[in-house]
Amino acid sequence: MSSDPEAAPPSDEVAPPTVARATMKDVAALSGVSIKTVSRVVNDEPGVSQQVRERVNRAAARLDYSHNVHASNLRRTSGRTGTIAALFQDISNSFSASLLRSLEDVARGHSTAVLAASLDEEPERERALVKAFVARRVDGLVLMPATSRQEYLAAELRAGLPTVFVDRVPHGVDADSVTVDNVLGSRHAVEHLLAHGHRRIVVLSDLGAIQTAGDRLRGYRDAMGTAGIPAAEQLEVSDLRTPEDAEQAVRALYHRSGPAPTAVFAGRNDLAVGAVRALRSLGLAHRVAVVGFDDFPLADLLDPALTVVRQNVAQIGAEVGRLLFARIAGDTAPPRRVIIEPTLVLRGSGEISPS
Incomplete structure (x- = not known):
């Protein structure tokens, strides 16, 4: 006998075809339960006999019923929606794309969907997207901020929104973060070029206001200063946003008068792509050394293969996921800052000696 007090004999009638999506009410009517x-x-809760459970599942399959997880979760006492938001700078970039995939792998183990968007280094876009996702009651937020300070998040953090910053540390609020030691990584890259005899090393850098760009530029300056190369002799090209910007900048360097650089350190993977294009067009691909920050697909198939400072994206994503889902589960420990050390991957382009 059914343990459901409201159970009734199952209906033998064939469900009529409908245009609208089947509802929970339709499933109840067909299976003869409340x-x-x-x-x-459908929410896999206790208190229902196996016989009734099978009857409901058969009715749901017969009606092609699709359970609205978002709506049902909102009715639960936990208020969870089974979604998190990931706001990265550009999810078409190989670093952000790989990071998103790594985070998705962690989220899948928690039966959670990831809603992702690109910020394009636009502070207003960041604020608008955060507001939109919070309004949708995401369970947590992963943020690679475009804003210089994030006080606008203070109220949400006080209200308990689990938030983890990635790639850049928070300013103006306290929250978990997972970053790479960008100063150390760029210092290793430049020291590697110096060890191969280079002194005229140009650095291609992003906007100075961006944390990662500033840190990588500082690593370059630290390594050059330690090597005894004064600031006046250091070659810095900043505010480069695209591969085309980098390509034009490198072309300009080799068309001007005076000693030309013998090596290039590109502070971002797409800037490295622009530098390689320029050197190839100038016939300098095998004469000028190049080291890029961030690996990317096919970098090892270039000629010469590109030497890079590689960030362990899988580890970064795993750490972000670990922190975020711990917070979602109720962890109230003080904010943690995880710093991951990058590695220098030697492939050939960074081992070219000065002519």
């Missing part, structure tokens, strides 16, 4: 019982079954 809507509450259907809710318990």
Whole structure:
């Protein structure tokens, strides 16, 4: 006998074809149970006999019923929606794309969907997207901020929104973060070029206001200063946003008068692509050394293969996911800052000696 007090004999009638999507009410009518019982079954809650559970599942399959996880979760006491938001600078960039995939792998283990968007280094876009995702009641937020300070998040953090910053540390608020030691990584890259005899090393850098760009430029300056190369002799080209910007900048360097650089350190993977294009067009691909920050697909197939400072994206994503889902589960420990050390991958382009 059914343990459901509201159970009734199952209907033998064939469900009429409908245009609208089947509802929980439709499933209840076809299976002969209450809507509450259907809710318990589709949400995998206890208190329903196996016989009734099978009857409800058969009715749901017959009606092609699709359970609205978002709506049902909002009715639960936990208020969870089974979604998190990931706001990165550009999810078409190989670093952000790989990071997103790594985070998705962690989220899948928690039966959570990832909603992602690109910020394009636009502070207003960041604020608008954060507001939109918070309004959708995401369970947590992963943010690679475009804003210089994030006080606008203070109210949400006080209200308990689990938030983890990635690639850049928070300013103006306290929250978990996972970053790479960008100063150390760029210092290793430049020291590697110096060890191969280079002194005229140009650095291609992003906007100075960006944390990562500033840190990588500082690593370059530290290494050059330690090597005894004064600031006046250091070659810095900043505010480069695209591969085309980098390509034009490198072309200009080799068309001007005076000693030309013998090596290039590109502070971002797409800037490295622009530098390689320029050197190839100038016939200098095998004469000028290049080291890029961030690996990317096919970098090892270039000629010469590109030497890079590689960030362990899988580890970064795993750490972000670990921190975020711990917070979602109720962890109230003080904010943690995880710093991951990058590695220098030697492939050939960074081992070219000065002519």
